[in-house]
Amino acid sequence: MSTCTMSARWFRSLVFLLVNFTLLSLSQDMSTDSTPTSLRFSTYNLRYDSMPDNITVAESIAALPDPLVQETFLALSGEQPWSARRLRVSEHILSEDTVISGFQEALVRQVTDLAELFGDDWDWVGVGRDDGVAAGEFSPLFYKKSAVKLISNDTFWLSLTPFEPSKYPGAGSFRICTVANFSLTTDAKTTFTVLNTHLDDQSDMQRRVGASLILTRARYEAVKTRSPVFVTGDFNSPSTGNSSGAYEIITGASAPVAINATFAAKYDVGNQLSDFKMLDFRGQAPRQYVSNNFATYTGFNLPTDTSDWERIDFIFGGSNLGWTSDAYKVGSSLSDDGTLASDHRPVFADVTI
Ligand SMILES: *[C@@H]1O[C@H](CO)[C@@H](O)[C@H](O)[C@H]1NC(C)=O
Ligand SMILES: *[C@@H]1O[C@H](CO)[C@@H](O)[C@H](O)[C@H]1NC(C)=O
Numbered sequence: 001m002s003t004c005t006m007s008a009r010w011f012r013s014l015v016f017l018l019v020n021f022t023l024l025s026l027s028q029d030m031s032t033d034s035t036p037t038s039l040r041f042s043t044y045n046l047r048y049d050s051m052p053d054n055i056t057v058a059e060s061i062a063a064l065p066d067p068l069v070q071e072t073f074l075a076l077s078g079e080q081p082w083s084a085r086r087l088r089v090s091e092h093i094l095s096e097d098t099v100i101s102g103f104q105e106a107l108v109r110q111v112t113d114l115a116e117l118f119g120d121d122w123d124w125v126g127v128g129r130d131d132g133v134a135a136g137e138f139s140p141l142f143y144k145k146s147a148v149k150l151i152s153n154d155t156f157w158l159s160l161t162p163f164e165p166s167k168y169p170g171a172g173s174f175r176i177c178t179v180a181n182f183s184l185t186t187d188a189k190t191t192f193t194v195l196n197t198h199l200d201d202q203s204d205m206q207r208r209v210g211a212s213l214i215l216t217r218a219r220y221e222a223v224k225t226r227s228p229v230f231v232t233g234d235f236n237s238p239s240t241g242n243s244s245g246a247y248e249i250i251t252g253a254s255a256p257v258a259i260n261a262t263f264a265a266k267y268d269v270g271n272q273l274s275d276f277k278m279l280d281f282r283g284q285a286p287r288q289y290v291s292n293n294f295a296t297y298t299g300f301n302l303p304t305d306t307s308d309w310e311r312i313d314f315i316f317g318g319s320n321l322g323w324t325s326d327a328y329k330v331g332s333s334l335s336d337d338g339t340l341a342s343d344h345r346p347v348f349a350d351v352t353i
């Protein structure tokens with residue numbers, strides 16, 4: 001090998017390095033300038049797996065009808081097993097191109113089924129509410145790995161003893177809130193926090209304590225991270241009327257109620273962001289981008305009985321902002337064949353951060 005070829009090669013390597021260094025600097029410049037990014041969030045109460053069977057996801061897919069043949073309209077009615085509902089849930093959420101998807105009532109099988117259906121670009125966080133591991137329902141947060149990176153996550157209980165699996169006195173069930181901190185894959189400096197929850201169905205006092213704990217933690221995150229904070233969840237109570245205490249507390253219309261002192265001390269931020277509250281996406285999105293559907297709970301008696309229909313599932317953004325609301329939508333759980341993917345409908349919100 002001649003010295004001449006050697007130096008030609010060396011020169012080419014140098015040029016190669018310089019070009020790459022320049023490209024790298026450019027891409028770093030791009031990643032530090034915070035280009036607004038639009039993200040779609042969803043929250044969906046799945047209805048727990050109340051008729052468990054041992055049908056695998058692969059078996060369900062193999063049993064699907066020919067996609068080119070029309071099914072009989074509204075041939076089915078009432079609640080179908082999770083094994084029949086899960087493909088509707090995943091198809092709906094995946095087709096909406098969400099990046100952060102909170103779910104409620106998910107038993108461990110439902111979490112692992114969705115993880116299987118969502119595929120390799122998705123991961124999730126959350127624990128079973130009855131033991132902090134896998135027993136009972138999860139309020140999991142699924143996230144798209146190509147869009148966001150998980151920084152940290154934890155769970156607290158919506159009770160008098162929030163740091164251990166526990167039930168509020170008089171509540172129907174153990175209740176939790178899953179907290180996760182994310183950054184954008186395109187810009188590590190842009191971070192945000194999501195809290196996903198499911199308040200109690202029987203105790204209005206539990207719901208008010210739950211909302212107070214969540215607001216305290218959300219405000220702490222807003223102060224500590226100086227970044228947007230979002231709350232997704234099933235409040236098991238509407239935004240108006242005599243059981244709207246949780247909604248009123250989280251939106252700042254009513255004062256919070258007393259919470260566990262250890263929790264209050266751990267997440268104490270003094271008087272910083274003292275007027276912090278959560279803003280309801282339905283009221284924040286430009287009016288022409290607000291869904292016509294209002295109810296998020298329908299039950300399984302569609303389409304005739306609307307007596308139980310209510311808006312009890314919400315997506316909120318923190319009043320410290322750092323985000324804008326672009327659109328809000330309540331999806332449908334009903335398929336042509338009459339299958340309801342859940343007794344709730346999914347809620348979607350588009351946010352630019
Ligand atoms: C599912 O499989 C388990 C283990 O084989 C069995 O104990 C259970 O009875 C099965 N359940 C149903 C509904 O078939
Ligand atoms: C989220 O990240 C910020 C900044 O890294 C940190 O201060 C905060 O404690 C994190 N929140 C959680 C839920 O871990």
Ligand SMILES: *[C@@H]1O[C@H](CO)[C@@H](O)[C@H](O)[C@H]1NC(C)=O
Pocket residue numbers: 125150151152153154
């Ligand atoms: C999320 O929480 C789980 C359970 O506590 C923990 O094992 C895991 O390391 C956490 N992930 C991150 C990225 O913090």
Ligand SMILES: *[C@@H]1O[C@H](CO)[C@@H](O)[C@H](O)[C@H]1NC(C)=O
Pocket residue numbers: 160161162163164260261262263
């Ligand atoms: C607050 O919660 C912690 C753990 O969850 C518990 O040890 C403590 O006793 C609670 N404080 C009160 C006053 O109940």
Ligand SMILES: *[C@@H]1O[C@H](CO)[C@@H](O)[C@H](O)[C@H]1NC(C)=O
Pocket residue numbers: 241242243
């Ligand atoms: C709450 O409001 C509903 C509907 O207006 C009413 O039927 C019910 O009696 C009220 N309950 C209480 C405890 O006031």
